[in-house]
Amino acid sequence: MTESEVMVATGQDAAEPGLTAPASGQRRIRRENVERILKAAELVFAEAGCAGATMTEIADRAGLPKANLHYYFRTKEDLYRAVLDNVLRMWLAPVRSIQPEADPATALAEYVVAKMRLSRTRPNASKVFANEVLHGGGQIQDFLARDLRQLLDQKAEVLDGWIAKGLMAPVDSRHFFFMIWAVTQHYADFDLQIRMVLGRKKLSRQEYERITAEVVRMVLRAAGLNAAADLMDLAGRTG
Structure with missing residues (x-):
């Protein structure tokens, strides 16, 4: 479809x-x-x-x-295929807010918060996507090779522009996005592992907000950016 x-x-x-x-x-x-x-x-x-x-x-x-x-x-x-289309549209929406004119710390924090919110509220969407990739990605190979690659190239250029202006620390922009995806989607794909290790039957919304704030801090730290109080307040409101 x-x-x-x-x-x-x-x-x-x-x-x-x-x-x-x-x-x-x-x-x-x-x-x-x-x-x-x-x-x-x-x-x-x-x-x-x-x-x-x-x-x-x-x-x-x-x-x-x-x-x-x-x-x-x-x-x-x-x-x-309709479920996959739905998942992919949902996941692509947050990254589109990363624009050249945006403040790097705010844009990256908002992106991480949006990704963590999806992991909390729609974990099965992430698992469907992960299962598809693990089984060869037959239904999404064209999307990955064309649409996602093009979008990632565009957003990597934004980060490279920020780096060139001295607005964030030098990083490999594409792998920086891979890192964000890996960390945020881990809380959906491996929620059982996380809960077992932490000794939780379920992560509460308050715990997720605390975890989100910590992930935001780690991502901004990796980019050489300060985690200002207002960004931590944003991270504490996962929706």
């Missing part, structure tokens, strides 16, 4: 002029059903992978008849 198809399925396309109330209601129901399906599928695919997941289990988790799933997504593979 293409991004445009997902947008239509979830009701993200622009409303047509003169849309009647019944049509609007149908669009709302469609959007709500697709959101329920994608959320349930994200959980099942995270637990079982695409090969091990079944449409029956996804329908049960979504609380919808199996026929509803096939109405919106013809096959399990279509649904899996």
Whole structure:
């Protein structure tokens, strides 16, 4: 399923002029059903992978008849691709705020906070992506080689520009992003390991805020930037 198809399925396309109330209601129901399906599928695919997941289990988790799933997504593979598209759009959004005119410390802190928030609120999304990569990335190789590479090149240029102006310490910009991804997504992909080592059944929101603040400090320190009080206050509000 293409991004445009997902947008239509979830009701993200622009409303047509003169849309009647019944049509609007149908669009709302469609959007709500697709959101329920994608959320349930994200959980099942995270637990079982695409090969091990079944449409029956996804329908049960979504609380919808199996026929509803096939109405919106013809096959399990279509649904899996839609989940991946959803995850990738969600993950790409925060990095777009890293712009040349931004303050480096603020922009990087905001990016880390956004990534940590996603790890806390949408851990299964990260696990679906990680599982796909570990199994060869057949569904996302084009995205990784083209879209993600292009975006990373653009954002690396921003960091290189800051470095050239003396606004942050010299780093390998691409590997700096890899480091941020590795640290922030670790809290989603390896949450079991973290909880077992820390002796927790679940990380509370307050603990996540403290952890986020520490990750922000480490990232800014690596970039030779000061972790100002207002940035630590930002890190303490993970949303």
